[in-house]
Amino acid sequence: MRRILSAVVLAVVLGWAVGGLATGGPATGGVAWGARAEGGGPAGRTIWTNIKAGGPIEAVIILLSVVGLALIIEHAVAIRREKLIPPYVLSELESLFDEEEYEEALDLCDQDDSLLCRVVGAGLSKLSGGYVRMKEAVDDVTEEETAALFQKISYLSLIASVAPMLGLLGTVTGMIIAFNTIAEMEGAANPSDLADGISQALITTCTGLIVAIPVLSAYMIFRNRVIKLSLEATAITGELLERFRQAG
Numbered sequence: 001m002r003r004i005l006s007a008v009v010l011a012v013v014l015g016w017a018v019g020g021l022a023t024g025g026p027a028t029g030g031v032a033w034g035a036r037a038e039g040g041g042p043a044g045r046t047i048w049t050n051i052k053a054g055g056p057i058e059a060v061i062i063l064l065s066v067v068g069l070a071l072i073i074e075h076a077v078a079i080r081r082e083k084l085i086p087p088y089v090l091s092e093l094e095s096l097f098d099e100e101e102y103e104e105a106l107d108l109c110d111q112d113d114s115l116l117c118r119v120v121g122a123g124l125s126k127l128s129g130g131y132v133r134m135k136e137a138v139d140d141v142t143e144e145e146t147a148a149l150f151q152k153i154s155y156l157s158l159i160a161s162v163a164p165m166l167g168l169l170g171t172v173t174g175m176i177i178a179f180n181t182i183a184e185m186e187g188a189a190n191p192s193d194l195a196d197g198i199s200q201a202l203i204t205t206c207t208g209l210i211v212a213i214p215v216l217s218a219y220m221i222f223r224n225r226v227i228k229l230s231l232e233a234t235a236i237t238g239e240l241l242e243r244f245r246q247a248g
Helices: 001-023 046-076 086-096 102-111 115-124 131-184 191-246
Strands: none
Touching: 001 115, 046 131, 046 191, 086 115, 086 191, 102 115, 115 131, 115 191, 131 191
């Protein structure tokens, strides 16, 4: 439960940070960033104003943040011990092995789709071939399942890599726009004339980093969790199958 809450908090921070940037400042309900006190001056920047300032690249980065948030929540629910190594399934398997009811244990593994049951079931399916064949089957399935989990979370790593690169692309294109403006005005450009290009450069860079940092952190958390649970499933299966090596 604590792991799920940690992932949700991380996801909320990601959404809060992007939302704060989109509104021009922290999500505090105060005066927007760039706004002046009552009595005159330009109004604060709106969400749409900042998105437009970032250009199409900003829209892509925001889309990546939404995808990253959805993946974080999904992985927080799916990649946890209660799902991959259910305690009640482990207890039932241990009881069936103690009673030497291996057919019933194999049926249980066929009915449950957890990581533990897929690994144990692979070993039990080779029961007639002896311990060596069972161990080979367990190793092969464990490797396949671990690779599948790594592939599943790899999209977070992809987003964490692409987001800052998009921010850098926005920086380069924004500076090109700014320098083109200076060239067109023969060096007589006012700061306000350069605002669009500079805004795109800064906003996209900042947004890219805001998206990348928590997404990369979430990826490392899930990566370590996959490694830990895979090793635990392998250890549990090894203990269950150890009796067959002794019998051989």
